[in-house]
Amino acid sequence: MLRIHFSQEDLGRIRLVGTWGPLAETFFSLMTVQHHSAPALFGGWSQRVRRESAVLSHPASALFRDSVLDLFTVTGPTASLEEGLEALLHARPDHLQDEIIGASESHAHYSGKKTLWGGSAWGDPAHDRADRQELVDFLGAFHHHAVAPYWPLIRSRLHAEQTSHARVLAEGGGEAMLAGLPPGFRWRSPVLEIGRGPVTGDVKLQGRGLTLVPSAFCQTRPITYSSATDDQAPILLFIPLIRTASDAAGMLGTSASGSLKALENLLGRTRARTLDSVGQGPCTTSQLASRICASLATASEQATILRQAGLITTTRHGSAVHHTLTRLGTNLLNGTPEDSP
Structure with missing residues:
Protein backbone atom coordinates (compact mmCIF):
# COMPACT_ATOMS: atom_id res chain seq x y z
CA MET A 1 0.00 0.00 0.00
CA THR A 254 -12.43 -3.86 -30.99
CA SER A 255 -10.38 -1.44 -33.00
CA ALA A 256 -11.51 2.11 -32.35
CA SER A 257 -10.54 3.13 -35.85
CA GLY A 258 -12.97 0.54 -37.14
CA SER A 259 -15.67 1.86 -34.80
CA LEU A 260 -15.13 5.39 -36.06
CA LYS A 261 -15.34 4.18 -39.66
CA ALA A 262 -18.67 2.51 -38.90
CA LEU A 263 -19.84 5.74 -37.27
CA GLU A 264 -18.84 7.66 -40.40
CA ASN A 265 -20.99 5.28 -42.47
CA LEU A 266 -23.91 5.97 -40.14
CA LEU A 267 -23.61 9.74 -39.58
CA GLY A 268 -21.40 10.91 -42.40
CA ARG A 269 -17.70 11.74 -42.14
CA THR A 270 -17.97 15.36 -40.93
CA ARG A 271 -20.65 14.63 -38.33
CA ALA A 272 -18.81 11.56 -37.02
CA ARG A 273 -15.58 13.54 -36.72
CA THR A 274 -17.46 16.31 -34.95
CA LEU A 275 -18.84 13.86 -32.40
CA ASP A 276 -15.39 12.34 -31.93
CA SER A 277 -13.88 15.81 -31.45
CA VAL A 278 -16.39 16.72 -28.74
CA GLY A 279 -15.46 13.38 -27.15
CA GLN A 280 -11.89 14.65 -26.77
CA GLY A 281 -13.21 17.01 -24.09
CA PRO A 282 -15.69 19.88 -23.69
CA CYS A 283 -15.02 22.64 -26.19
CA THR A 284 -16.33 25.91 -27.55
CA THR A 285 -17.60 26.18 -31.11
CA SER A 286 -14.38 27.85 -32.22
CA GLN A 287 -12.32 25.08 -30.61
CA LEU A 288 -14.55 22.51 -32.30
CA ALA A 289 -14.01 24.21 -35.66
CA SER A 290 -10.26 24.01 -35.11
CA ARG A 291 -10.42 20.33 -34.17
CA ILE A 292 -12.36 19.32 -37.28
CA CYS A 293 -10.54 21.80 -39.56
CA ALA A 294 -13.79 23.46 -40.64
CA SER A 295 -15.33 26.91 -40.65
CA LEU A 296 -17.09 28.29 -37.59
CA ALA A 297 -20.42 28.09 -39.44
CA THR A 298 -19.89 24.41 -40.30
CA ALA A 299 -18.90 23.53 -36.74
CA SER A 300 -21.96 25.35 -35.38
CA GLU A 301 -24.26 23.57 -37.85
CA GLN A 302 -22.87 20.12 -37.01
CA ALA A 303 -23.09 20.81 -33.27
CA THR A 304 -26.74 21.85 -33.66
CA ILE A 305 -27.61 18.60 -35.46
CA LEU A 306 -25.82 16.48 -32.85
CA ARG A 307 -27.53 18.40 -30.04
CA GLN A 308 -30.96 17.89 -31.62
CA ALA A 309 -30.18 14.15 -31.81
CA GLY A 310 -29.37 14.10 -28.09
CA LEU A 311 -25.70 13.23 -28.63
CA ILE A 312 -24.23 16.42 -27.15
CA THR A 313 -25.36 19.18 -24.82
CA THR A 314 -24.54 22.85 -25.20
CA THR A 315 -24.29 25.27 -22.28
CA ARG A 316 -23.55 28.97 -22.32
CA HIS A 317 -20.75 30.49 -20.26
CA GLY A 318 -20.73 34.24 -20.72
CA SER A 319 -20.37 34.99 -24.42
CA ALA A 320 -19.17 31.46 -25.29
CA VAL A 321 -20.95 28.13 -25.53
CA HIS A 322 -19.44 24.80 -24.50
CA HIS A 323 -20.29 21.45 -26.09
CA THR A 324 -20.15 18.19 -24.10
CA LEU A 325 -21.05 14.60 -24.92
CA THR A 326 -24.24 13.20 -23.44
CA ARG A 327 -24.30 9.62 -22.15
CA LEU A 328 -25.96 8.57 -25.40
CA GLY A 329 -23.23 10.31 -27.39
CA THR A 330 -20.50 8.68 -25.31
CA ASN A 331 -22.02 5.23 -25.73
CA LEU A 332 -22.44 5.70 -29.47
CA LEU A 333 -18.86 6.92 -29.86
CA ASN A 334 -17.52 4.07 -27.73
CA GLY A 335 -19.54 1.45 -29.56
CA THR A 336 -21.48 0.53 -26.38
CA PRO A 337 -25.10 1.54 -27.10
CA GLU A 338 -26.43 0.23 -23.79
CA ASP A 339 -25.57 1.94 -20.51
CA SER A 340 -22.99 0.12 -18.43
CA PRO A 341 -23.99 -0.72 -14.86
Missing part, protein backbone atom coordinates in the same frame (compact mmCIF):
# COMPACT_ATOMS: atom_id res chain seq x y z
CA LEU A 2 1.24 3.46 -0.92
CA ARG A 3 0.33 6.42 1.29
CA ILE A 4 0.32 10.04 0.12
CA HIS A 5 0.25 12.69 2.86
CA PHE A 6 -1.49 16.02 2.18
CA SER A 7 -1.27 19.39 3.89
CA GLN A 8 -4.00 22.01 3.50
CA GLU A 9 -1.76 23.70 0.94
CA ASP A 10 -1.51 20.46 -1.03
CA LEU A 11 -5.30 20.06 -1.06
CA GLY A 12 -5.46 23.43 -2.77
CA ARG A 13 -2.85 22.40 -5.32
CA ILE A 14 -4.58 19.35 -6.79
CA ARG A 15 -4.50 19.44 -10.58
CA LEU A 16 -6.39 17.22 -13.02
CA VAL A 17 -5.04 16.48 -16.50
CA GLY A 18 -7.10 14.63 -19.12
CA THR A 19 -4.17 12.61 -20.47
CA TRP A 20 -0.39 12.58 -20.39
CA GLY A 21 -0.57 11.67 -24.07
CA PRO A 22 -0.33 8.60 -26.32
CA LEU A 23 3.37 8.04 -25.58
CA ALA A 24 2.65 7.75 -21.84
CA GLU A 25 -0.03 5.16 -22.64
CA THR A 26 2.57 3.33 -24.72
CA PHE A 27 4.92 3.22 -21.70
CA PHE A 28 2.15 1.79 -19.53
CA SER A 29 1.00 -0.67 -22.20
CA LEU A 30 4.54 -2.08 -22.35
CA MET A 31 4.48 -2.54 -18.58
CA THR A 32 1.06 -4.18 -18.63
CA VAL A 33 1.70 -6.59 -21.50
CA GLN A 34 4.86 -7.86 -19.76
CA HIS A 35 3.50 -7.91 -16.22
CA HIS A 36 2.89 -11.45 -14.95
CA SER A 37 0.03 -10.36 -12.68
CA ALA A 38 -1.73 -7.97 -15.07
CA PRO A 39 -5.52 -8.18 -14.67
CA ALA A 40 -7.30 -10.82 -16.75
CA LEU A 41 -9.41 -8.14 -18.39
CA PHE A 42 -6.33 -7.24 -20.48
CA GLY A 43 -6.00 -10.84 -21.67
CA GLY A 44 -7.58 -10.45 -25.09
CA TRP A 45 -5.70 -7.24 -25.84
CA SER A 46 -2.42 -8.76 -24.64
CA GLN A 47 -2.84 -11.81 -26.85
CA ARG A 48 -3.53 -9.65 -29.89
CA VAL A 49 -0.51 -7.45 -29.21
CA ARG A 50 1.82 -10.42 -28.73
CA ARG A 51 0.48 -12.09 -31.86
CA GLU A 52 0.73 -9.00 -34.06
CA SER A 53 3.93 -7.42 -32.74
CA ALA A 54 7.43 -8.88 -32.69
CA VAL A 55 8.95 -5.81 -31.07
CA LEU A 56 8.66 -7.30 -27.56
CA SER A 57 11.77 -9.33 -28.44
CA HIS A 58 13.73 -6.06 -28.62
CA PRO A 59 16.09 -5.59 -25.64
CA ALA A 60 14.51 -2.19 -24.94
CA SER A 61 11.32 -3.93 -23.85
CA ALA A 62 13.15 -4.95 -20.65
CA LEU A 63 13.12 -1.29 -19.59
CA PHE A 64 9.38 -1.49 -19.11
CA ARG A 65 9.01 -4.70 -17.09
CA ASP A 66 8.34 -2.66 -13.98
CA SER A 67 6.56 0.59 -13.21
CA VAL A 68 9.57 2.42 -11.78
CA LEU A 69 11.10 3.82 -14.98
CA ASP A 70 9.98 7.45 -15.09
CA LEU A 71 9.99 8.69 -18.66
CA PHE A 72 6.77 10.57 -17.87
CA THR A 73 8.50 13.53 -16.25
CA VAL A 74 11.31 13.31 -18.83
CA THR A 75 8.94 14.01 -21.73
CA GLY A 76 6.19 15.87 -19.86
CA PRO A 77 2.60 15.75 -21.14
CA THR A 78 2.43 15.64 -24.94
CA ALA A 79 -0.50 15.95 -27.30
CA SER A 80 0.67 13.47 -29.94
CA LEU A 81 2.95 10.47 -30.26
CA GLU A 82 5.27 12.43 -32.52
CA GLU A 83 5.59 15.24 -29.97
CA GLY A 84 6.33 12.74 -27.21
CA LEU A 85 8.98 10.87 -29.20
CA GLU A 86 10.62 14.15 -30.15
CA ALA A 87 10.73 15.18 -26.48
CA LEU A 88 12.33 11.85 -25.56
CA LEU A 89 14.83 12.09 -28.40
CA HIS A 90 16.01 15.51 -27.20
CA ALA A 91 15.76 14.97 -23.43
CA ARG A 92 18.72 15.98 -21.31
CA PRO A 93 21.20 13.06 -21.18
CA ASP A 94 21.74 13.44 -17.42
CA HIS A 95 17.99 13.43 -16.76
CA LEU A 96 17.48 10.29 -18.83
CA GLN A 97 20.54 8.63 -17.30
CA ASP A 98 19.32 9.27 -13.75
CA GLU A 99 15.97 7.64 -14.53
CA ILE A 100 17.56 4.62 -16.20
CA ILE A 101 20.04 4.06 -13.36
CA GLY A 102 17.28 4.39 -10.74
CA ALA A 103 15.04 1.97 -12.62
CA SER A 104 17.91 -0.49 -13.09
CA GLU A 105 18.73 -0.48 -9.36
CA SER A 106 15.07 -1.00 -8.46
CA HIS A 107 14.75 -3.79 -11.02
CA ALA A 108 17.82 -5.51 -9.56
CA HIS A 109 16.33 -5.26 -6.08
CA TYR A 110 13.07 -6.96 -7.09
CA SER A 111 14.36 -9.43 -9.69
CA GLY A 112 17.94 -10.15 -8.66
CA LYS A 113 19.14 -9.17 -12.15
CA LYS A 114 21.82 -6.53 -12.55
CA THR A 115 20.55 -4.84 -15.67
CA LEU A 116 17.38 -3.80 -17.40
CA TRP A 117 18.97 -3.95 -20.80
CA GLY A 118 18.61 -7.64 -21.60
CA GLY A 119 22.36 -8.18 -21.79
CA SER A 120 25.20 -6.12 -23.20
CA ALA A 121 23.96 -6.10 -26.79
CA TRP A 122 22.38 -2.71 -26.39
CA GLY A 123 24.15 0.46 -25.32
CA ASP A 124 23.19 3.41 -23.15
CA PRO A 125 20.53 5.61 -24.81
CA ALA A 126 21.25 8.36 -22.29
CA HIS A 127 24.50 9.06 -24.16
CA ASP A 128 24.39 7.20 -27.47
CA ARG A 129 22.35 9.05 -30.11
CA ALA A 130 21.93 5.91 -32.21
CA ASP A 131 20.61 3.91 -29.26
CA ARG A 132 18.22 6.69 -28.31
CA GLN A 133 16.89 6.75 -31.88
CA GLU A 134 16.50 2.97 -31.68
CA LEU A 135 14.49 3.38 -28.46
CA VAL A 136 12.26 5.94 -30.17
CA ASP A 137 11.75 3.65 -33.17
CA PHE A 138 10.92 0.74 -30.86
CA LEU A 139 8.32 2.79 -28.98
CA GLY A 140 6.77 4.02 -32.22
CA ALA A 141 6.48 0.48 -33.60
CA PHE A 142 4.94 -0.86 -30.40
CA HIS A 143 2.48 2.03 -30.20
CA HIS A 144 1.28 1.18 -33.70
CA HIS A 145 0.14 -2.26 -32.55
CA ALA A 146 -0.78 -1.75 -28.91
CA VAL A 147 -2.28 1.72 -28.56
CA ALA A 148 -3.00 3.43 -31.89
CA PRO A 149 -5.99 1.23 -32.93
CA TYR A 150 -7.76 2.04 -29.65
CA TRP A 151 -6.60 5.60 -29.05
CA PRO A 152 -9.73 7.48 -30.24
CA LEU A 153 -11.96 5.62 -27.77
CA ILE A 154 -9.38 5.78 -24.99
CA ARG A 155 -8.86 9.52 -25.48
CA SER A 156 -12.59 10.16 -25.26
CA ARG A 157 -12.91 8.18 -22.04
CA LEU A 158 -9.84 9.82 -20.51
CA HIS A 159 -11.27 13.29 -20.98
CA ALA A 160 -14.67 12.18 -19.69
CA GLU A 161 -12.96 10.86 -16.54
CA GLN A 162 -11.13 14.15 -16.06
CA THR A 163 -14.37 16.12 -16.50
CA SER A 164 -16.12 13.98 -13.90
CA HIS A 165 -13.41 14.44 -11.26
CA ALA A 166 -13.01 18.13 -12.10
CA ARG A 167 -16.71 18.73 -11.46
CA VAL A 168 -16.43 17.17 -7.99
CA LEU A 169 -13.27 19.17 -7.29
CA ALA A 170 -14.95 22.43 -8.29
CA GLU A 171 -18.13 21.77 -6.32
CA GLY A 172 -16.81 19.98 -3.22
CA GLY A 173 -13.10 20.72 -3.00
CA GLY A 174 -10.01 18.54 -2.87
CA GLU A 175 -11.14 16.21 -0.08
CA ALA A 176 -14.43 15.42 -1.84
CA MET A 177 -12.62 14.68 -5.08
CA LEU A 178 -10.08 12.39 -3.36
CA ALA A 179 -12.89 10.59 -1.54
CA GLY A 180 -14.58 9.95 -4.89
CA LEU A 181 -11.64 8.24 -6.56
CA PRO A 182 -12.27 4.68 -7.85
CA PRO A 183 -11.86 1.45 -5.87
CA GLY A 184 -8.29 0.95 -4.75
CA PHE A 185 -8.03 4.55 -3.53
CA ARG A 186 -9.09 5.38 0.05
CA TRP A 187 -9.16 8.91 1.45
CA ARG A 188 -8.50 8.98 5.19
CA SER A 189 -7.80 12.65 5.80
CA PRO A 190 -5.08 13.78 5.47
CA VAL A 191 -3.77 10.60 3.80
CA LEU A 192 -4.64 9.00 0.45
CA GLU A 193 -4.08 5.23 0.56
CA ILE A 194 -3.56 3.30 -2.66
CA GLY A 195 -3.65 -0.48 -2.88
CA ARG A 196 -3.75 -2.98 -0.04
CA GLY A 197 -1.41 -4.94 2.15
CA PRO A 198 1.63 -3.66 4.04
CA VAL A 199 2.82 -0.10 3.50
CA THR A 200 5.35 0.03 0.66
CA GLY A 201 5.97 3.76 0.74
CA ASP A 202 5.01 7.12 2.22
CA VAL A 203 4.99 10.21 0.03
CA LYS A 204 4.81 13.59 1.77
CA LEU A 205 3.80 16.26 -0.71
CA GLN A 206 5.03 19.13 1.52
CA GLY A 207 3.33 21.86 -0.47
CA ARG A 208 4.19 20.53 -3.94
CA GLY A 209 0.63 19.42 -4.65
CA LEU A 210 -0.52 16.48 -6.74
CA THR A 211 -1.27 16.11 -10.45
CA LEU A 212 -3.81 13.35 -11.16
CA VAL A 213 -3.97 11.80 -14.63
CA PRO A 214 -6.32 9.00 -15.76
CA SER A 215 -4.62 6.24 -17.76
CA ALA A 216 -6.08 3.30 -19.66
CA PHE A 217 -3.06 1.01 -19.34
CA CYS A 218 -1.82 1.96 -15.87
CA GLN A 219 -2.27 -1.31 -13.94
CA THR A 220 1.03 -2.03 -12.17
CA ARG A 221 1.82 -1.46 -8.51
CA PRO A 222 0.95 2.04 -7.25
CA ILE A 223 3.75 4.54 -7.64
CA THR A 224 4.18 8.30 -7.84
CA TYR A 225 6.53 10.14 -10.19
CA SER A 226 8.46 13.31 -9.42
CA SER A 227 10.60 15.53 -11.60
CA ALA A 228 14.35 15.05 -11.24
CA THR A 229 14.98 18.59 -12.46
CA ASP A 230 12.34 20.55 -10.51
CA ASP A 231 11.95 19.75 -6.83
CA GLN A 232 8.93 22.08 -6.58
CA ALA A 233 6.92 20.48 -9.39
CA PRO A 234 3.75 18.64 -8.32
CA ILE A 235 3.96 14.89 -7.72
CA LEU A 236 2.44 12.89 -10.58
CA LEU A 237 -0.08 10.08 -9.93
CA PHE A 238 -1.95 8.05 -12.54
CA ILE A 239 -5.49 6.71 -12.00
CA PRO A 240 -6.38 3.41 -13.75
CA LEU A 241 -9.27 3.99 -16.15
CA ILE A 242 -9.94 0.36 -17.12
CA ARG A 243 -11.39 -1.20 -13.98
CA THR A 244 -14.03 -3.66 -15.20
CA ALA A 245 -14.59 -6.10 -18.05
CA SER A 246 -17.08 -3.59 -19.46
CA ASP A 247 -14.40 -0.90 -19.52
CA ALA A 248 -12.00 -3.25 -21.30
CA ALA A 249 -14.61 -4.33 -23.83
CA GLY A 250 -15.59 -0.72 -24.53
CA MET A 251 -12.04 0.46 -25.15
CA LEU A 252 -9.98 -2.59 -26.10
CA GLY A 253 -12.51 -5.09 -27.43
